[in-house]
Amino acid sequence: MLYVIGLGLGDVKDITVKGLEIVKRCEFIYLESYTSILTCGKDEMEKFYEKEIILADRDFVEQEADIMLNHAETKEVAFLVVGDPFSATTHTDLIIRAKERGIKYQVIHNASIMNAVGSCGLQLYHFGETISIPFWTDTWKPDSFYDKLKANRKNNLHTLCLLDIKVKEPTLESMTKKKKEYMPPRFMNVSEAANQLLQIIESKKEEEDESLAYDENTLFIGLARIGHESQRIVACSLKEMKDCDLGPPLHSLVLPSNNMHELEKEYVQQFSEKPL
């Protein structure tokens, strides 16, 4: 039996009562550790569960997941996922693989940034397509998500921007070696995201005749560690967001629609130093 259990967003106690009961009785407990992170570490989780945890990084999920599924054929196995189990395609893929092998599974849902983003006061049903902003390199600066931002703005919808996470990325030098070496983990913050968004708009200014999706004075909302006690939300212009330090990860960014409802505006106001 495979249990895919959402951990929510904050700390160890954001697991559901049902989820915790299952963890307590499972023989193997894996923690998916490369698409997201909790504010607490593995040690704290092991202490809370009174169980040993096996870290499942990118290599594991892509190559060694079969070992976990072997266990699940005869034993109770928990696969823990930060947020909700269906927040990443790799987890959907894992469930398909379990199903193909005739292994029973159960999903325990939890909050994820996809619904907890409501904390900023914008109504969830006014959000359009979610976008992901990847880390740029010197030679690779993708901006295809700009068109989605623009489409959402045109349709008077808010946009949730998920910010890139790089965990256990092999160094370029080690790619050809037998023993891979890894770069330190990186989590994009709202300042880095704002910086990239400003660069995109500069190049679009030159290309486009028509109206732009946003400019440096457009209101954005920065979110950090949503669901945790140390949660921070700031509403300011994109220009100001570039100089904004919201502390440790995870961060996300929201581009509100041009046409916020009164109640939305009233709620967002508390996060802004200036009148909206």
Add this chain to the structure above:
Amino acid sequence: MLYVIGLGLGDVKDITVKGLEIVKRCEFIYLESYTSILTCGKDEMEKFYEKEIILADRDFVEQEADIMLNHAETKEVAFLVVGDPFSATTHTDLIIRAKERGIKYQVIHNASIMNAVGSCGLQLYHFGETISIPFWTDTWKPDSFYDKLKANRKNNLHTLCLLDIKVKEPTLESMTKKKKEYMPPRFMNVSEAANQLLQIIESKKEEEDESLAYDENTLFIGLARIGHESQRIVACSLKEMKDCDLGPPLHSLVLPSNNMHELEKEYVQQFSEKPL
């Protein structure tokens, strides 16, 4: 202190460990009971919490919430909400009122249909704007959400359709009386929703020259009691959905994009009797 606590989607044990700890120590516990329901009743919850629960219906939240906030000025008060606290505008409004009165508050997140809809295998970041399908009456048949469905399809996005709930609606006859009488609660099922969607497309056929958002053979996904053990998901044509009985509430409906990714299709296939 006001705690606004999400209960998740299934039964009593879908509350988080943090949420349960707070409920256990609160002096007053209110349950918001008109925008959604759990699969368990108040009695079962009271037994599980070992606490008395006060039902907060529409009249309460709109008119008597001040009494609750009075308590929260000096005591620990829990306001329980099915799903996530930010799933309905009334809860956002409540938090604003608490803030205005200088009452401290804390939000405990949980799963809601807005993210648990991922259970059907469609990726959350491929969803466009969410729509709500209201109960029609003989004289009131709104269909303004059709344009949103159409926009999402055009942009290759999935659409989550939330289905109407009528709880503690006063009868028309009692509206003018001192003592209100209420209609029995009603929860729209996927069959009723499909029926309305078919009627809309019939009238649009006559009006429109251009392509329609869907037709009777378009694939829809019906979802019932997501997150609960008795959860059911069915993928079939709209015409077939009209004759589909997914059992007790709550139900929702999804219109997938015309352009599902391979992994999405593979996952959805398990809910369909025919090859997709």
